[in-house]
Amino acid sequence: MDMSNAAWRKSTYSNESGSNCVELAATTSLLAVRDSQAPQAGYLLLTRDQFAHLSAAIKAL
Secondary structure, three states: OOOOOOOOOEEEOOOOOOOOOOOEOOOOOOOEEEEEEOHOOOOEEEHHHHHHHHHHHHHHO
């Protein structure tokens, strides 16, 4: 899927120094996740259910 024209949003949890930044972009049925410091490295496509499970697992750490 081509996400080159996607509207990427940086996480509100990203710190002020610019490190540890995650960006999200949404399509109708999928969410794309990427490292804002290396956007050229690609992105991970997840369904909304998969993203919810990933988010819950990260919060549980």
